[in-house]
Amino acid sequence: xxxxxxxxxxxxxxxxxxxxxxxxxGGKVDLQRIARHKGLSFSMLNHLPLCTNGxxxxxxxxxxxxxxxxxWLMTAEGDQKFQAHSDWLFQANIIERRxxxxxxxxxxxxxxEPKPTRPTESPDRRSP
Numbered sequence: 001x002x003x004x005x006x007x008x009x010x011x012x013x014x015x016x017x018x019x020x021x022x023x024x025x026g027g028k029v030d031l032q033r034i035a036r037h038k039g040l041s042f043s044m045l046n047h048l049p050l051c052t053n054g055x056x057x058x059x060x061x062x063x064x065x066x067x068x069x070x071x072w073l074m075t076a077e078g079d080q081k082f083q084a085h086s087d088w089l090f091q092a093n094i095i096e097r098r099x100x101x102x103x104x105x106x107x108x109x110x111x112x113e114p115k116p117t118r119p120t121e122s123p124d125r126r127s128p
Contacts, residue, residue: 003064004073006031007040015065016044016073020051021086022058029062046078048085057092059085 003009009016010031019026034042044062051058059082062073074082 004043004045005040006035006038006042006044009044009064010035010040017063017065018060019063020053020056020058020060021082022089023051023053023056025051025053025056044073046074046081048074048078048082057089059089 003012003014016029016031017026018029034044044064048059048061051060061082063070064073072079
């Protein structure tokens with residue numbers, strides 16, 4: 001049986017870590033602090049808060065470590081929610097980068113000038 005409440009995790013001395021899927025930030029979870037603020041019956045299962053690392057929009061997931069074994073504190077529904085957010089974040093990042101590149105291209109080109117073409121390979125860079 002997978003323990004999911006803060007009280008059960010503390011009782012069994014389970015180490016819990018967190019990690020953001022986008023910025024790859026992570027660390028150890030302070031279960032004592034969570035117990036003080038949320039209570040011992042607070043469930044860590046499917047608890048997927050947003051990352052607070054700067055302007056990161058990633059979602060944090062928690063992992064319980066039992067000796068050499070570990071597992072994510074998620075059910076299939078939590079995994080689907082996590083995957084949907086990851087897909088959305090990936091698409092939003094692509095759109096954001098394309099808009100930024102377009103803005104930079106437009107800012108760098110005076111009106112009426114032809115668009116730059118792709119640079120051709122110089123003779124010294126050609127492969128033998």
